[in-house]
Structure formats: structure tokens, C-alpha cells
Amino acid sequence: MNHRYSERICSTQKSFIREILKVTADPEIISFAGGLPNPNLIDDEGIQRAAAALLKEDGKTALQYSTTEGHPPLREWIAERYRTRYGLSVSADQILITNGSQQCLDLIGKVYLDKGDSVIVEDPGYLGAIQSFSMFQAEFLPVPLNEEGPDLERLTTVLETSSAKFMYGIPNSQNPSGITYSENRRKDLAAILCDHDMPFVEDDAYGELQFDGVTRKPVSAYMGGEGILTGSFSKIFSPGMRMGWVCAPEEVMEKILIAKQASDLHSNYLSQRILSKYLEENDIDAHIAVINEEYRKRAGWMISQMEKCFPDDVQFTRPTGGMFIWLTLPEGVSSSELFDAALKRKVAILPGTPFYADGGGDSTARINFSNADKEDIMAGIEIVAEVLEEIRSTPQ
Amino acid sequence: MNHRYSERICSTQKSFIREILKVTADPEIISFAGGLPNPNLIDDEGIQRAAAALLKEDGKTALQYSTTEGHPPLREWIAERYRTRYGLSVSADQILITNGSQQCLDLIGKVYLDKGDSVIVEDPGYLGAIQSFSMFQAEFLPVPLNEEGPDLERLTTVLETSSAKFMYGIPNSQNPSGITYSENRRKDLAAILCDHDMPFVEDDAYGELQFDGVTRKPVSAYMGGEGILTGSFSKIFSPGMRMGWVCAPEEVMEKILIAKQASDLHSNYLSQRILSKYLEENDIDAHIAVINEEYRKRAGWMISQMEKCFPDDVQFTRPTGGMFIWLTLPEGVSSSELFDAALKRKVAILPGTPFYADGGGDSTARINFSNADKEDIMAGIEIVAEVLEEIRSTPQ
Structure with a gap:
């Protein structure tokens, strides 16, 4: 054949x-x-307890088909954390549960990228994102990272000489470099991106893994709620359960929802419910x-x-x-x-x-x-x- | 913005x-x-027992990252079922676990479809497939269904006058029509597709839900192992756990694997392990x-x-x-x-x-x-x- x-x-x-x-x-x-x-x-013991309690209490519902957006209390938990931890004005309607945060990249690719469209990426950048956007035949516009974050002079040149659909970056403990953007660089980056009307896709897989004890506001916080954030429970709960999420302005979320429906209807509902139960019963902090x-x-x-x-x-x-x-x-x-x-x-x-x-x-x-x-x-x-x-x- | x-x-x-x-x-x-x-x-009670046993025995592994292809014993179980139930020569290497069988359509879209490519579909056809292939800007070539399956005269005309990447169909208890292709129609369809070197993507979501007690061989069985089959545990185990699979010739599987890596790294591993444990401990038949x-x-x-x-x-x-x-x-x-x-x-x-x-x-x-x-x-x-x-x- x-x-x-x-x-x-x-x-x-x-x-x-x-x-x-x-x-x-x-x-x-x-x-x-x-x-x-x-x-x-x-x-694993806490997850075992949560799974047992959940399946006993509400097994038939947790094992049935569910909504594309995800389990409402889990979405609310994530929104609440954005509000209290970072002072972001986020509602549960802006959260969609994904099959790990890698799927966010696939959904964002579907929503923004036609063949030959450009994406601004960090250099070096996250391999999984490069691979995911490559599926949509994106071209890459790499901007070098230095100690405090992306090289803004280079970024400005890129913005002025090219036409990209969005910039993608990992401001906290970047994969692969381990670099964390400084607060000033975040503010300056946000200002430049807003000036150029350029969406920022902010991958925050490591936002909770900050062992210097400093909580840094996302770049999105300086963009008037216009950023697109992706997050993950893989590093603080379980990678194998593939629980991630995307947070986006409602206008963008409408498009992401369509992409998610077409991709796999909805994320694993049992795992969403176990996670939600775990968050109720345990002190995740x-x-x-x-x-x-x-x-x-x-x-x-x-x-x-x-x-x-x-x-x-x-x-x-x-x-x-x-x-x-x-x-x-x-x-x-x-x-x-x-x-x-x-x-x-x-x-x-x-x-x-x-x-x-x-x-x-x-x-x-x-x-x-x-x-x-x-x-x-x-x-x-x-x-x-x-x-x-x-x-x-x-x-x- | x-x-x-x-x-x-x-x-x-x-x-x-x-x-x-x-x-x-x-x-x-x-x-x-x-x-x-x-x-x-x-x-739900059987799933509860399987989850408890699995998390107790091997929780830390089941909650960790895993391989893109999926849990080997689960893939082997699926391959073995193809061999014993349908006499198909399928190995575990030809099986990849997906996030529900809807995701198979997304992966197949990625592997085959560029903008403007055509797909032959049943008329009426499964809405989820139409939506999924639409994401890759496919054109549709509908072939009417009659009582015994697709109208082969119409199909032949379509094959002779158009250039499609593959045909997609649901031979068992089709969604939406409930129609099951007859054995003769399967054979004739397979012959026509092979003559035209046209891959068949065979969605078998309802293959196990045959209450007339008849086991019908997939169309793929008449195509010399060249078909692409998708399957699902949603109807016989749990829809909320989103456990599906795609079965493809090894050459095609190499491409599907790349698409799966880029899409979400791998399917929910905990659910794969619970399902696998359930199949060990229960009589699914x-x-x-x-x-x-x-x-x-x-x-x-x-x-x-x-x-x-x-x-x-x-x-x-x-x-x-x-x-x-x-x-x-x-x-x-x-x-x-x-x-x-x-x-x-x-x-x-x-x-x-x-x-x-x-x-x-x-x-x-x-x-x-x-x-x-x-x-x-x-x-x-x-x-x-x-x-x-x-x-x-x-x-x-």
C-alpha cells in the first residue's frame, strides 16, 4: 500500500x-x-487514598464521559491559585484541562498556526514545543536567552522585521537552560510585546518548583490579562496522570475549546476527579x-x-x-x-x-x-x- | 490584543x-x-479494586512518566485479541495507546493530511471524525451508506475521479446510522480499496458491542494487514478514562509515534495500568x-x-x-x-x-x-x- x-x-x-x-x-x-x-x-499513598475515596463515593460519574473544558472544581482551584498567588484576575471559565501541558502546545498550534507561520522562541528553547509547533509547519524566530531572560534588543529587531503569530517562552527555570527571567526583564518584555500586539504563550511548568522561595509574577501579569498561560501538575503531583491546563482570555478559550473537542473530546476525567479529591484532602503547599x-x-x-x-x-x-x-x-x-x-x-x-x-x-x-x-x-x-x-x- | x-x-x-x-x-x-x-x-467496583491493588503494588511507577507507545502488556493484550478474535496477524509493536479513540483521528489527520487533501467518508458519517479531519483542512468525499455498507458503485466513481489520502469508515454498528457492513460488502470494499492503493482507516468503536452474537472480521482482514484500525475501551470499560488505541502497519506506526510525541508525549499511564490490572483480574468477556x-x-x-x-x-x-x-x-x-x-x-x-x-x-x-x-x-x-x-x- x-x-x-x-x-x-x-x-x-x-x-x-x-x-x-x-x-x-x-x-x-x-x-x-x-x-x-x-x-x-x-x-503515591495520598493519591491511593484519594482514588479509593473518590471511586467509592462517585465512581460511576467519574468513569463516564464528561465536559471538554474539564472538572469545574479543579478549574476553579487553578483559577483561585492564579488569583491568590499572582494577583491575576482569572475565572474558572478561562481554564481548560489538558492531557499534560504538552497538549497545550498542540492546541495552541491548532488555534494559531498555518503552514509557514512564524513563532518567536527562546534560544535554546524547549524541544517539546519546537516539535509540537513543527507539526503545524511553523517557522522559528529564535531569540537568545541571557542571564536575565530573552535578549530584548534582538527581540525588538525580530518583531520589527518579521511577522510572528506569538512568542513562546518559559520564564521560570526554563527547560533546558534553568534560567529564570528577572522581574525587570518580565516588565520590559511585556511592554515590548504589548507595543507590538504580540501574544505571549507562557509555559509555567516549573512555576511551583522555585526553591529560592521567591514567587515571581508571570509575564502575563504585566500584559493586562492578555497572556496565555500553560501549567502542569506533572512536577508537583504525578507526571503519569498527564494533568495540565491552559489559561487564556475568553475569546481565545473559545477557539481552544474547539481544538480540544476535535483532538480528544476531553481529558481523562477519572484523573481529574482523583486530583481534585487529592487537593481537597491534602496540603499541596x-x-x-x-x-x-x-x-x-x-x-x-x-x-x-x-x-x-x-x-x-x-x-x-x-x-x-x-x-x-x-x-x-x-x-x-x-x-x-x-x-x-x-x-x-x-x-x-x-x-x-x-x-x-x-x-x-x-x-x-x-x-x-x-x-x-x-x-x-x-x-x-x-x-x-x-x-x-x-x-x-x-x-x- | x-x-x-x-x-x-x-x-x-x-x-x-x-x-x-x-x-x-x-x-x-x-x-x-x-x-x-x-x-x-x-x-466501578471492579475498577476500584484494580486501582487500589495497582497503586499499592506499583504506585510510584504507575504515576511516573512513561513511554509514548503505551504500557507493553496492555498493547500485547490488544494485539492478542486481534489475533484470537479476528485471526489478524498483529504484534504489540503495531499498537499505540491513545487518549480515547477520538485521538486516533487527530493523529491520523496529522500523519496524512495537508491543507486541501481529500478523505473519503461515509454519508452520513461520524461527526467527530469530520470535525477532527477538518482541523487539518481536509475536503470530504462522501459515499452514501446503504443497508449492507458503502455504495460501491459511487465509491468506485469517487476513486476514479478524485485523489484521496484514505477512506474512513465504521463497519460495525456505525455512528450515526447503526448500519453494519455485510461480510460480502467488506470483501468487495477491501478489493476495491486495494485495487486503488487506498488505505482504509477502520474505526471499530462498537466492534465489541454486537448483540446478535456474530463476530465479523474487520475490512482490514481482507486487505492483507494493510489497514489502520482504531479501537476503544470507552464502551466496554470506562469512557471517562479515555483509553483508546490505534493499530497500524509498522511503517505507518513510526509516523503515528512522532505525531503522538508532539501531541501529548504519552497517554495517561495510571489509567493504562489500572485497565491492564482490571483485564488481568476480571473476565471482560x-x-x-x-x-x-x-x-x-x-x-x-x-x-x-x-x-x-x-x-x-x-x-x-x-x-x-x-x-x-x-x-x-x-x-x-x-x-x-x-x-x-x-x-x-x-x-x-x-x-x-x-x-x-x-x-x-x-x-x-x-x-x-x-x-x-x-x-x-x-x-x-x-x-x-x-x-x-x-x-x-x-x-x-
Whole structure:
């Protein structure tokens, strides 16, 4: 049979990360390559209690078809959190529950992107977003990130010389770089975007994972409620239950709703109900505080070991949240070479190239700190340092 | 903010059905408009036991991120069922778990459809598929259904005069018509499709809901393993858990996998594990037999009440499975008029027009029999008959 595939699918690659994760799944490997929450910080017992109570009380309803928008009390919980945590004026009508926050990107692609449309992305940017928007044959306009956030001079040039549908970014503990936008950069970015009438799709997957204890307002807060926010319970509840959401102005939400209906009718209703029950019965803030304390320690161990073992010309970010540190290797050392050599010593890192929509980044790598224990962090970083030294001392 | 939406989203309507369901959600209304499985036939207690056991045994793993393809034992269970039930040569590698079978349509749209590509559909056809493929700006080539399946003469003309990417159909107890393709029609259809090198996307949402006790081979069985099948646990397990799958030749599966990664990484893993546990611990065939016996009775009550109450010039299908009966009203009576008038009497039916991709069908309606009890079926059909009589006797 001659399958005549779409242009879109022929031009989209398999996820490089998910392919690498297959290689690194060997339990003998110390893996810093993935992006898994620490399994010890998943409250399986609390979820078990919530599931049992919910199925007993209201099983038949929780197992039936439901509305496209999602479970109203869960949507209200999310809206309330936006109001109290960030002072945003958000109602439950502006929230739609998705199959993980990755699905938000698919829905937003459907709502905004025709073939050849442009999207402004961070450089490096989140691979899952690049892949998702690629499905809609988007072109990418990368704007470099520096320590405080996107390079606004470059952004202004891009806005003045190109026509994009929206900008996509992760202001809190960005994946892959670990960078958090400063408050001033958020304000300035919001002003520039509003001036150019440019929607901002703000992926806040790591907003709750801020272990410096600072709550930063979303960029949307400085845009008069016009931003589109995506969020996730994957990092604070359970990734396997795929519970995410999108928050958008009502006009945009009408379109997102149509896209969601066509995509899969509605998100897993049983999981929405278990999550909602869990939030009723448990102190999620206390749980988040425990996660943040554990991740703060892990990031600290990793940074101090990098400081101890790495030569001075290796640069790395010092994240205050999230799950990743970003390495920049000395000139002439390629991260794919480092990946290959470290894997032989049973340590996995993630080369940074796939995070660059337009190529480049060959000397960069993403290192995950959330999923390993202290012993593996210390041993693994030491091995990466040794391997790096070997590569540099080998005549090319 | 000036949102510049995509062409696709501007040309796709909200689901008419889901809008109607909001109107008919009033518990005082006898609703034949939806497509809900009967809640009394959802085994909430069995699911509760499976969830409790699974979360106790392996909670942390079941709540973590997982593979895009889905839980291997669940995929193997599905493949094994294809082998034993239909004699198809299917391996677990050909199965990917989706967020309900609606998501299969989205993934298939991504894999095959560029703007303006054509899809051959049944006329009337499944509204959810029309909506899903519309997201990819497909054109529709409708082929009328008659009692035994698609009109092959018309199909041949379409194949010879147009260029389609695939044909989409529901051979078992079609939604909306309730029609089941005959065995001969399946064979002839398969031969014609193979002759024209035309893939068949075979939606088998109702394959297990066959209350005449006959197991019919999929059209794919006559196409040498080249078909693409979609399936669902919604009708035999739980719709709210959104567990569906797509089965495709390995070459096609590689593309579907990329589309799934970009769409939402993977389906709800906890639900996959609960389902898999349930299938281990329970006799699903016995449960399916109970559902079929109940639906057989309901369809029987409804058909006999229609025979008793409806005038001779109202036609209706006599389904041997699934959840729907298809009405064809006498010339000059519009089903939207019937809908409005019946709703005033607190009975809801579903006008047939949205099931026609190219318009038409104004004298048709879909009647669901799975979700109502005997009393409501008898009373509701009597009211529809009375309303119909009133409409006909009112001078236009």
C-alpha cells in the first residue's frame, strides 16, 4: 500500500530526547539526561487514598464521559491559585484541562498556526514545543536567552522585521537552560510585546518548583490579562496522570475549546476527579515545600561538585528552581563527543543541539538534577569531569 | 490584543452534539440525543479494586512518566485479541495507546493530511471524525451508506475521479446510522480499496458491542494487514478514562509515534495500568456479554415501540449492535423542527444534518438507546410519535 503521508509528518523528526532515554534506561547508568521528577517525591499513598475515596463515593460519574473544558472544581482551584498567588484576575471559565501541558502546545498550534507561520522562541528553547509547533509547519524566530531572560534588543529587531503569530517562552527555570527571567526583564518584555500586539504563550511548568522561595509574577501579569498561560501538575503531583491546563482570555478559550473537542473530546476525567479529591484532602503547599527542599539540596550538591571538578572554562547555570543545569563547554569540545564518552563510563548527559531551532549549540548540554540521589550526583559529575579532561588531552 | 488565528480554527465549528448535550443535560429530559454508555454497566467496583491493588503494588511507577507507545502488556493484550478474535496477524509493536479513540483521528489527520487533501467518508458519517479531519483542512468525499455498507458503485466513481489520502469508515454498528457492513460488502470494499492503493482507516468503536452474537472480521482482514484500525475501551470499560488505541502497519506506526510525541508525549499511564490490572483480574468477556444483553433488550424495546407508535412512512434502522438507531422522517418533515418540538415535551433526539459532510440529511435523526431505561424508552418514543403527528397535521 502506498501511504501518501502529510508534508508535516515527513518534516518532523522523532524526539531526540525520547530516543536517548531508551539508551539511558539501563539501571546501571547514572542518568542526568532525562527530565523525570524524583519518584520518592510522588505521594503515591495520598493519591491511593484519594482514588479509593473518590471511586467509592462517585465512581460511576467519574468513569463516564464528561465536559471538554474539564472538572469545574479543579478549574476553579487553578483559577483561585492564579488569583491568590499572582494577583491575576482569572475565572474558572478561562481554564481548560489538558492531557499534560504538552497538549497545550498542540492546541495552541491548532488555534494559531498555518503552514509557514512564524513563532518567536527562546534560544535554546524547549524541544517539546519546537516539535509540537513543527507539526503545524511553523517557522522559528529564535531569540537568545541571557542571564536575565530573552535578549530584548534582538527581540525588538525580530518583531520589527518579521511577522510572528506569538512568542513562546518559559520564564521560570526554563527547560533546558534553568534560567529564570528577572522581574525587570518580565516588565520590559511585556511592554515590548504589548507595543507590538504580540501574544505571549507562557509555559509555567516549573512555576511551583522555585526553591529560592521567591514567587515571581508571570509575564502575563504585566500584559493586562492578555497572556496565555500553560501549567502542569506533572512536577508537583504525578507526571503519569498527564494533568495540565491552559489559561487564556475568553475569546481565545473559545477557539481552544474547539481544538480540544476535535483532538480528544476531553481529558481523562477519572484523573481529574482523583486530583481534585487529592487537593481537597491534602496540603499541596506542604508537599510542594518538601519537593523544593529536596531539589534545592540536589541542585546544591551538583553545583558544588561542578565547582570542585570542572575546569574554569566550563560554564554552568546556577538555577534557583526547576530541574536542570545548563553546561557550556570550552570551545572545541563538542557535547555529543562528551555524551558518547561519558556513556561508555555509564553516565548520561543530554547534548544541547536539539534545543536550538535553527541549529548550533554544539558545545552545550542539559544536566538534570531532580532524579538522582546524592551519591550518583557526586560520582556522575566527577566522571563527566574526567571524561572531559580526557577528550581535551587527546590530540585531535 | 489582536489574535491572528489559524485558517483551520476559523473554519471549524464547535461540536453541534456537545452544544446540544448542554441543553439536554437537564435530568427532567428524556435524552436520546447523546451517546453515553449506560452508567449501570460501568463496573466501578471492579475498577476500584484494580486501582487500589495497582497503586499499592506499583504506585510510584504507575504515576511516573512513561513511554509514548503505551504500557507493553496492555498493547500485547490488544494485539492478542486481534489475533484470537479476528485471526489478524498483529504484534504489540503495531499498537499505540491513545487518549480515547477520538485521538486516533487527530493523529491520523496529522500523519496524512495537508491543507486541501481529500478523505473519503461515509454519508452520513461520524461527526467527530469530520470535525477532527477538518482541523487539518481536509475536503470530504462522501459515499452514501446503504443497508449492507458503502455504495460501491459511487465509491468506485469517487476513486476514479478524485485523489484521496484514505477512506474512513465504521463497519460495525456505525455512528450515526447503526448500519453494519455485510461480510460480502467488506470483501468487495477491501478489493476495491486495494485495487486503488487506498488505505482504509477502520474505526471499530462498537466492534465489541454486537448483540446478535456474530463476530465479523474487520475490512482490514481482507486487505492483507494493510489497514489502520482504531479501537476503544470507552464502551466496554470506562469512557471517562479515555483509553483508546490505534493499530497500524509498522511503517505507518513510526509516523503515528512522532505525531503522538508532539501531541501529548504519552497517554495517561495510571489509567493504562489500572485497565491492564482490571483485564488481568476480571473476565471482560463476561462483562461484555452482560452489556450486550442489556443493549439488545433496549434496542428491542425501542424498535418495538417505534413499530407500534410511528406511522408507516417513518423509516428506522434495526441495529444488531452499537448504541444508535437512525430515523428517516417522511418528506417535508424536518428533524430540527422535530427536535425543537420534542424538546418542549422534554424529549431530546439528535437531528442528523451535522453528520453529512456536504450538507443535507434534514429529514434524518439519531436516536440513542443505550443510556435510557425501559420506562423512558417507551414514554419518550411515544412522545416523539405524538410530536411528529402534530407537526404533520399543522398547516404549513
